Amino acid sequence: MASELRTVLVVGTGLIGTSMALALRQRGVRVLLADHDQGAVRLARELGAGEEWHPEAGTPAEPIDLAVIAVPPAHVASELLALQRNGTATFYTDVASVKVEPIERAGQLGCDLSTYVASHPLAGREKSGPGAARADLFLGRPWALCPTPDATPEARAAVQQLVELCGGNPVEVDAADHDRAVAVVSHAPHVTASAVAARLADASDIALGLAGQGIRDVTRIAGSDPGLWLGILSGNAAPVAEVLEAVSRDLSEAATALRALADGDGTATQELTQLLKRGVAGHGRIPGKHGGPAPAYVVVQVVVGDRPGQLARLFQICDEVGVNVEDVRLEHAPGLPLGIAEVSVQPDAAAVLTKALHERGWQVP
Known part of the structure; x- marks a missing residue:
């Protein structure tokens, strides 16, 4: 089993990386911070997330037990390789929202997969950057762990301990299953919300003046950073496309039914009713705040x-x-x-x- 995590390096001080650092600091863990954006590092440090890492200064007084790579999916493997070549930490993980591509790329680059366990906390906000970070961001949230067969028990234990220190709920899952799952529950919904929000760009002032809570609920996540989401969607393109194609079929059929209804075909309501009922059934399957079926409040x-x-x-x-x-x-x-x-x-x-x-x-x- 891995020994207790005492020092953790967080590479990438955005929302997730800084939130993780804040959570670890509350549990007494020494946190080192690194980012190509020096302004982000300074802000994270000022927020109390840890101390800036200066690798050129040599080995820190305490060895780094775990390095957390909190960068976009396309850069995970190259960052992992650089850290491992320098012997930066004993174990490594990443927190990107796509898993297959970074793991495959890490293998292609020759990374040591025995000390690396890919992971993904299912938590976030529509805001980004260290200024939006919260120490309680991961409390009770699922945290996917996607170890390869090469990962040692010690590496698995170290990353599991990270999840527990941050208050997350560890769930071990195959990387491909993970990517298909997040396409359904996160990535495709974001694109769908963006498509709805895009209709508002040219909406009349009258329409915007009548906007209620419903449109705010549906489009809330559409306010996220487009550059960040382009990287996520690019790394999980095929699974997201499959979900969007299915949603498109439903929407196309709904539009056809509405056209027929507008032309006086009363039977078209049956197709619309079926879609609305399926929507109710799907919404009812979303787990409640304590997991399991959502209770009726x-x-x-x-x-x-x-x-x-x-x-x-x-x-x-x-x-x-x-x-x-x-x-x-x-x-x-x-x-x-x-x-x-x-x-x-x-x-x-x-x-x-x-x-x-x-x-x-x-x-x-």
Whole structure:
């Protein structure tokens, strides 16, 4: 088994790399930071993510137990080779969202695959860069581990310990299975959201003025860095294309049905109904926050004023009456100094919370 991780090198101080560094620092791990962008390194350091790595200074006082390569997929293998040639660390991993291409390329370059375990934390934000980093980004999130047959038990244990220190949930999976899976749950959805958001570029002011929470939900991830996503999609092109082709067929059939419906063919509603039902069924399969089937919560809507302390007071009431908040979403009212807080609670707690809010003068629609 690998010994305890004491010193970790993070190469790449973007959102994922810096978030990982922050999480490790909270657990007492010494973190060294490296990036071609010196500004990113400085910002990560100022945020408390660790200390800048100066390889030209020679061997650090403590040996580097694990090097984490947090760079775009196309650069993982070359970065791994350079680090291994210099004997930088005992073990190595990467956190790119594509696995087959980096692993194959590493083998082609002659990297030592016995000390390397590819990995991918299924966590992120629509924002990028070290300024968006959070130490709790990985808490409870799946973290795919894709070791090759060459990986030693010690290398596997070191990367597993990294995941545990960051609060992730390690899941060992074949690299090809991983890439097909993320094409369905991450990569193709991003392209789809971008396609919907692209319709807004030429939308009328009237349409944008009528935009509600639905369009914000569907397009939220479309605000991510295009350059970053081009690298991800290029590395997983074939699996993503297969998913998008299937989505395109569904959309094409829906458009055909709508054209028929517009021409007076009432039977076209059957195809639309089937697609909508399949959508409900698919949405219902998304795991809940604790894993497994998503539980059925009741949403309590509360009018919240747009002023400091309102959400804190709302959560305080939940605490006073013993109601656990399972989830919360905010929907702002355009042009008005208020919004709606949608508080998801257990079914038997909805009436308790509603009554408590009414008694304290809150508006519950």
